Amino acid sequence: MSEQPLIPPESTDRPNLPHWLYSLETCESTNSWAIARAAKLHHGDVIFTKQQTSGRGQHGRIWYSPPGVFTASFVLDNLNPNLLPGLSLAVGLAVIYAIEDLVPECRDMLRLKWPNDVWIDRHKLAGILCEATSSNVSGKTRAVVGIGLNRCVDFAAAGLDERDLGNAVSLHSIATKVPDELCLLDRLRHYLLELADMFSTTDKPAQKSGLALLLPELCRRDGLIGCNVAIELSSETICGKAAGIDGSGRLLVCLGDRIQAFTSGRVRLN
Secondary structure (H helix, E strand, C coil): CCCCCCCCCCCCCCCCCCCCEEEECCECCHHHHHHHCHHHCCCCCEEEECCECCEECHHHCEECCCCCEEEEEEEEEEECHHHHHHHHHHHHHHHHHHHHHHCHHHCCCEEEECCCEEEECCEEEEEEEEEEEEECCCCCEEEEEEEEEECCCCHHHHCCCHHHHCCECCHHHCCCCCCCHHHHHHHHHHHHHHHHHHCECCCCCHHHCCCHHHHHHHHHHECCCCCEEEEECCCCEEEEEEEEECCCCCEEEEECCEEEEECCCEEEEC
16 A cells, blocks of 8 residues: 555645544555554544545445545444454444434435444445454454545446446435535534444443443344345355344344354345
8 A cells, every 4th residue: 555644634625624533645545554553543533535445345345436426434443352243233323323423315215234344225325334443451442444435436437347346326316416526425424433432441231232232222222133134154155034133242133943143244135
């Protein structure tokens, strides 16, 4: 990855940047950029670029970033490593809340596709990649939360086919008015900092930490529940009916007379 210096908030190009924002004209991956500069970044810092050239998705897949994709990574510190398996789902809720705050016409239309996508009408609007980057003897962990949101994308002009798109949709095709990038960054950061407190190492009762407080919303926003799904694992594909999400963030699937919980796998409607 080519070396780029940190762009300070008082940059002469964009003098009004907030103190927590690092804005790059281009970079290979905002997550990789943040991880490579871990020592220089702090809790709540955000890396944003208008042009990500080598984005990464779940399981090593490519995240396509044509013009109009909103791409940012958020630094969250002091997280409890035992709660991290549920973080992507919680981030999905944060994305939903931020969009609904800024685009009221989308309220009650957005859904989660386990484990890390945001859907609207079963079309992919956003994807999430959470990466734990450090821990120490005290058990504290940092996560870099990457969010890619199809904000104003002309997929046809980008030359992407259906396989590349993953049945994607752009926010501008749904919303009367699309929020600007800084407003999106600010709203997303607001909700992610709230989540960081819920997922922190601070001693809290189990019912008030991690996904526990969010389970009712996860159930309400679950875009897969009741659907026939195929779970693609490394060695096999398992088909069944999605039966919800548990308190650890696992996908529950009804397989005949039993329920099986999945911690990973690529899910598609069957």
